[in-house]
Amino acid sequence: MKEHLTELAKRAGADYCEIRVEDSRQTAIAFQGKDLENVQESHMFGGNVRACVNGCWGFVTFNDLRTLDNRVHEAVRNARAAAAANMEKTVLAPVEPVQDVVKLDLKSDPRKVSLEDKINLFGGYNERMLGHDGVTSTNLRYFDTYTHLYFANSEGTWLDREAMDMGMGGSAVARVNGTTARGSASEGGRADFDAFRGMEKRFDKAAQDAVESARAEVVEGGSYTVICDPHLAGVFVHEAFGHLSEGDNVAEDKRMQEVLKLGRRFGESYLNIWDTGLDHGLRGYLPYDDEGVPTQKTWLIREGELVGRLHSRETAGRMGEKPTGNARALNYRFPPIPRMRNTCIGNGPHGSFEDLIKDVKLGIYAIDSAGGQTNGELFTFTAGQAFMIRDGKVAERIRDVTIGGNVFDTLKNITGIAGDFHVQDGAGGCGKGGQMPLPVSHGSPHIRIKDVVIGGADFVIRGS
Amino acid sequence: MKETTNRVDETSSVGRFTSKLGTMAEAFEMYQAEGRSLNVSFENDRLSEIRQGQNSGVSIRAVKNGKIGFSYSSKPDELDYVANAAIRMAPYGKLYDYEFAGEAVSPHTRPYDPGCAELNPDKLVAICNHVKETVKAVDAEALVDCSVGGGVGKARIVTSNGQDCLEQESSFSFFVSLRLAEEGNFVQNYRFGMANEVIPEDKILEEARDAAEEFQIARRNAPFAKGKYPVLLAPSALGDILMPIGVSVNGTTIEKKTSRFVESLGEKLFDERLTLVDDPFHQDGPGGGLYDGEGVPTQKRAFIEKGMLNGFMHTLSTAKRCGHQPTGNAQRSVSSQPSPGMHNLVMAGGNDPLSELMARAQGGLYISQLLGTFTSNFLAGQVSGNISLGFLVDGGKRVGRVKNCALNVNTFDLLKSAIIGISKEREWVGGRYLPWLLVDGVQISAR
Numbered sequence: 035m036k037e038h039l040t041e042l043a044k045r046a047g048a049d050y051c052e053i054r055v056e057d058s059r060q061t062a063i064a065f066q067g068k069d070l071e072n073v074q075e076s077h078m079f080g081g082n083v084r085a086c087v088n089g090c091w092g093f094v095t096f097n098d099l100r101t102l103d104n105r106v107h108e109a110v111r112n113a114r115a116a117a118a119a120n121m122e123k124t125v126l127a128p129v130e131p132v133q134d135v136v137k138l139d140l141k142s143d144p145r146k147v148s149l150e151d152k153i154n155l156f157g158g159y160n161e162r163m164l165g166h167d168g169v170t171s172t173n174l175r176y177f178d179t180y181t182h183l184y185f186a187n188s189e190g191t192w193l194d195r196e197a198m199d200m201g202m203g204g205s206a207v208a209r210v211n212g213t214t215a216r217g218s219a220s221e222g223g224r225a226d227f228d229a230f231r232g233m234e235k236r237f238d239k240a241a242q243d244a245v246e247s248a249r250a251e252v253v254e255g256g257s258y259t260v261i262c263d264p265h266l267a268g269v270f271v272h273e274a275f276g277h278l279s280e281g282d283n284v285a286e287d288k289r290m291q292e293v294l295k296l297g298r299r300f301g302e303s304y305l306n307i308w309d310t311g312l313d314h315g316l317r318g319y320l321p322y323d324d325e326g327v328p329t330q331k332t333w334l335i336r337e338g339e340l341v342g343r344l345h346s347r348e349t350a351g352r353m354g355e356k357p358t359g360n361a362r363a364l365n366y367r368f369p370p371i372p373r374m375r376n377t378c379i380g381n382g383p384h385g386s387f388e389d390l391i392k393d394v395k396l397g398i399y400a401i402d403s404a405g406g407q408t409n410g411e412l413f414t415f416t417a418g419q420a421f422m423i424r425d426g427k428v429a430e431r432i433r434d435v436t437i438g439g440n441v442f443d444t445l446k447n448i449t450g451i452a453g454d455f456h457v458q459d460g461a462g463g464c465g466k467g468g469q470m471p472l473p474v475s476h477g478s479p480h481i482r483i484k485d486v487v488i489g490g491a492d493f494v495i496r497g498s
Numbered sequence: 499m500k501e502t503t504n505r506v507d508e509t510s511s512v513g514r515f516t517s518k519l520g521t522m523a524e525a526f527e528m529y530q531a532e533g534r535s536l537n538v539s540f541e542n543d544r545l546s547e548i549r550q551g552q553n554s555g556v557s558i559r560a561v562k563n564g565k566i567g568f569s570y571s572s573k574p575d576e577l578d579y580v581a582n583a584a585i586r587m588a589p590y591g592k593l594y595d596y597e598f599a600g601e602a603v604s605p606h607t608r609p610y611d612p613g614c615a616e617l618n619p620d621k622l623v624a625i626c627n628h629v630k631e632t633v634k635a636v637d638a639e640a641l642v643d644c645s646v647g648g649g650v651g652k653a654r655i656v657t658s659n660g661q662d663c664l665e666q667e668s669s670f671s672f673f674v675s676l677r678l679a680e681e682g683n684f685v686q687n688y689r690f691g692m693a694n695e696v697i698p699e700d701k702i703l704e705e706a707r708d709a710a711e712e713f714q715i716a717r718r719n720a721p722f723a724k725g726k727y728p729v730l731l732a733p734s735a736l737g738d739i740l741m742p743i744g745v746s747v748n749g750t751t752i753e754k755k756t757s758r759f760v761e762s763l764g765e766k767l768f769d770e771r772l773t774l775v776d777d778p779f780h781q782d783g784p785g786g787g788l789y790d791g792e793g794v795p796t797q798k799r800a801f802i803e804k805g806m807l808n809g810f811m812h813t814l815s816t817a818k819r820c821g822h823q824p825t826g827n828a829q830r831s832v833s834s835q836p837s838p839g840m841h842n843l844v845m846a847g848g849n850d851p852l853s854e855l856m857a858r859a860q861g862g863l864y865i866s867q868l869l870g871t872f873t874s875n876f877l878a879g880q881v882s883g884n885i886s887l888g889f890l891v892d893g894g895k896r897v898g899r900v901k902n903c904a905l906n907v908n909t910f911d912l913l914k915s916a917i918i919g920i921s922k923e924r925e926w927v928g929g930r931y932l933p934w935l936l937v938d939g940v941q942i943s944a945r
Contacts, residue, residue, distance in 0.1 A: 045664075067753060073568070073834075074567075074835075075586070075587060077572070079571070080572055089546075090545055090546060091548075092547070093548070094549075094552075095552055095553070096552055097553065097554050097574070106860065108550055112549075112619065115548060115623075116545050116548045116623070121622060137569065153590055161895050163641075168831045170754070170756055171756045177561070189678060209756065214756060214877035254942030255724070255906055255942075256943055285542075286680060287641055289641075289680060293680075293681060332575045350940045404873045406870055406873060407872070409684075409886050410679075410871075412869055414882075414904070415870060415873060416870070416875075416882065434874070434875050434880045434906070436874065436883065436904065438902075440902050442682070442900070443902075451786055453747075485945060487884075487902060487945050
C-alpha cells in the first residue's frame with residue numbers, strides 16, 4: 035500500500051497530489067422510548083485523490099481501490115481544467131514530510147465489549163429515564179467507530195494511522211400540560227469505553243430536568259447578564275470565535291484580514307482562547323490532520339489580543355503564516371478544510387461560580403447546550419437548561435432560552451471568567467461545508483457575559 | 499424515466515444472492531444505491547475546485563426469530579458480509595411486527611434528466627463566471643462563492659415480499675453566496691436551488707441578481723428597538739417557522755406520543771388559509787420519488803388542509819404501531835434505517851399580491867434568514883433564532899437591515915391566530931415550495 039500510493043501521488047503530474055484510503059467499522063445502538071430501535075454493524079471503505087495545479091483543485095472519490103490509477107488521472111485532469119482559467123500559482127505552506135505509523139492507544143477498547151453488554155449498559159440508562167414520572171419518551175444513541183487511514187502525498191509524507199471515536203447522547207422528553215421539554219446527558223471520547231459506565235445519576239438528572247423544564251415558564255425576551263456553565267461556554271467559544279478563526283474565512287478576503295488583524299483586541303486581558311489537537315482521549319484529539327500535518331496547540335487569543343488562526347496548508351500559504359494542523363475532512367467523501375479540534379477558553383481570575391453570580395441582580399444561568407450556529411458575525415445557541423438569577427442567587431427554572439449575539443460585541447462583554455475549567459465530550463459534532471458531524475471538543479470555565487440578547491416570550495417574568 | 503422490475507431475475511447476481519438470503523432469513527429487504535456527480539466551485543471570486551464523486555453501498559434488513567437486524571457496507575460486492583452481519587444483529591433488533599413492502603407499482607411518473615449525467619465542466623465553469631459577473635454588476639465589492647453541479651444515481655429495493663423497484667434519479671443544484679466584511683458590519687446573502695433536471699443558466703443568474711440586490715439593501719443598517727411588530731416572512735424564513743408542524747406530524751413523534759398532535763386528527767388547529775401538502779411528484783420538486791426508502795409507492799397528501807390536521811407521515815413500522823395506513827414517507831440513506839420524512843413540502847398560496855403584503859407590513863420587519871433555529875424546542879412549537887438577515891419595511895419596501903435582534907415565536911399559536919395574509923407568489927427553497935406570510939404581533943428581542 036505505502037509504495038503504491040506514494041508512487042501514484044508522486045507520478046501524478048500535479049503541483050501537489052495526495053491519496054487517502056479509509057477503512058472503517060462502526061457499531062451503533064439507538065433506543066427510542068422503550069424500543070431498541072437500531073443495532074447495527076457497518077463497514078465503510080473508500081478513498082479520495084486530491085490534486086492541485088495552479089492553485090486549483092481536482093478532487094475525486096472512489097469506493098473501489100482497483101480503479102485508483104484512473105481516479106488519480108481524473109483528479110489531475112480536473113485540476114488542470116480548472117487551472118486553465120487561472121493564472122495563479124499553487125501556494126501551500128511548506129511542511130517537513132513525515133512517515134509514521136500511529137497505533138491505537140486505548141485505556142479500554144470498545145471492540146472488546148460485547149454487543150450484549152453495550153445494549154445492557156445503555157438500555158439501563160434508557161430505562162432509568164423512562165422510569166421517572168412525567169417522562170413520556172426517550173432517545174439514546176451510542177456509536178463507536180474504528181478507522182484505519184492511509185495517507186500519501188507527492189512530497190513523501192506517508193501515514194498509516196488508526197483512530198477510535200466514541201459518543202453517546204441520551205435525552206428524556208417530558209410533557210406537562212401540553213408543553214414538551216427535554217433533559218439530556220452525553221459522553222464521548224477516543225480512548226476509554228469505561229467513561230460510559232456509571233452514568234446513572236447523570237441520566238436521573240436528565241429525566242428530572244425534562245420534567246421540571248416542562249413545568250417552567252418561557253423566559254421574557256430581552257437583554258440580560260448571562261452566566262454560562264463550562265459546557266455552554268465551550269459551545270459559545272466554538273460558535274462565536276472558533277469558526278471566525280478558521281483560515282478559509284480570511285485567507286483570500288482582504289477586508290476580513292483588516293477586521294481580523296493579528297494584535298487586535300477582542301476582549302479583556304483575562305480572556306485566553308486556544309485550539310488544540312494534543313489532548314489525548316478527547317474527541318478533538320488529532321495526532322496529524324488530514325493533510326498529514328502534525329497537530330499542535332494553537333493560541334487564538336492571548337490576554338485579550340488576537341494572536342493566531344486555524345490553518346490548512348493552503349490558507350497558511352496564502353497568508354504567509356504557518357500551518358497549524360487544522361485541515362480536517364469528515365471522511366473520504368470530502369476534501370480537508372480548516373476545522374477546529376478542541377477549542378477552549380482558559381481559566382480566569384474571577385474565582386468560582388459563586389463569585390461570578392454574587393453581583394448579578396437580574397440575569398440568566400444557562401447550562402448545557404442544545405446546539406448552536408454562526409454566520410461569522412452573529413451566532414445563536416440554545417441552552418439545555420436555564421434558571422433566572424435574582425439578587426445574586428439562582429432562582430426559578432425557565433425554558434427555551436435561545437442566546438443570540440454579535441461575536442465582536444459579546445467577546446468584549448465577557449466580564450468574568452472563573453477558575454473551574456472543564457471539558458465535557460458528547461456524541462455530536464461540528465458542521466461546516468456539508469461536513470457534519472466532525473468530532474470536536476470544547477471546554478471552558480464558567481463565564482459571565484453582559485448585555486446578551488435572549489429570544490423569549492412576550493410575557494413578563496414575575497418579580498423582575 | 500423509471501423502471502420497476504417487480505421480479506428479480508433469478509439468474510442475475512442479485513437474484514442468486516436474494517435467493518440465498520431468502521434461505522438465511524425469515525424475511526429481508528435489500529437496498530442498493532450508487533451514484534456519481536460533478537461539481538464546480540468558485541470561492542472568493544475565483545475557480546477553486548472541480549469535484550467528481552462516486553458513491554455506492556448496500557444495506558440489508560434481515561429477520562431472524564421475529565426480530566430485524568441491519569447492516570451496511572459501502573463496498574457493493576460485500577453482499578455476504580452485510581447479510582451475515584444483519585442476521586448477527588437480529589437477536590438485538592426491533593420486533594418484526596409489520597411486513598416489508600409487497601409487490602406494488604407506482605402509477606406515477608417523475609422526470610429524469612439524462613443531461614445531469616453528461617455535465618460539462620467547462621460549461622459549469624462558465625456559469626460560475628457569469629454568476630460572478632452578474633453579482634459584481636450590482637455590487638462590485640461583494641466577494642462571491644458559487645457552486646454548480648449535479649449527478650445521477652439509482653436505488654433498488656428488493657424485499658422477500660415480492661417488491662423489486664429500481665428508480666433512477668437525476669439531480670442538479672446551485673449555490674450562490676455573497677459577503678462583505680466591514681468593521682462592525684458583516685453582510686452576507688445567499689440563494690440556492692435544487693431540481694431533478696438541469697437548471698437553466700438564466701434562472702441561476704436571476705437568483706444571483708436577486709441576491710445581490712437584497713445584499714445592497716442589507717449594506718445599510720436601520721435603527722430598530724425591541725417590541726411587537728408585523729413580520730413578513732420570506733419563503734426562506736417561513737421554512738424554519740413550519741418546522742414544528744413537520745416534527746409534529748412525523749410518525750415517530752406520533753408513535754412515541756411526544757407530538758402535540760397525537761389526539762388531534764381531524765381537528766382544526768390552524769387558520770383555514772393554511773394548507774400544507776407533501777407532493778413527491780411535483781415537476782419542480784427536488785425531493786420526490788415514486789417509491790420511498792422501503793419500496794412503498796409514494797402519495798401526494800395534504801396533511802394540513804384548510805387548517806385541519808389530515809394525517810401523518812409514516813414508515814411501515816410507525817404506521818403499524820399507530821394503527822394507521824402506510825404513507826410512503828420512509829426516508830433513508832443507504833447507510834441508515836428508514837425513518838419518516840417529507841418529500842416536497844408545498845404550501846398553498848394565498849390571495850394577496852406580495853406587493854400588497856409589503857405595504858401592509860409598514861413599520862414592521864421583512865425576514866429573509868434566521869440563524870440557529872434548529873436548536874429550538876420544536877415539539878413545544880417554539881422557534882427561536884437570531885435574525886441573520888432582516889429588514890425594516892417602509893413604504894412597501896425594504897429600507898435597511900436590522901441587526902442584533904432575535905425572534906421567538908410559537909408556531910402553533912402564530913399560525914392559528916396571527917396570520918394577516920399569504921402571498922399569491924410562491925418560491926422553491928430546497929424541497930419546499932412556499933409563499934410569503936405576513937403575521938402580526940411578533941415579539942422581537944433586541945439589545
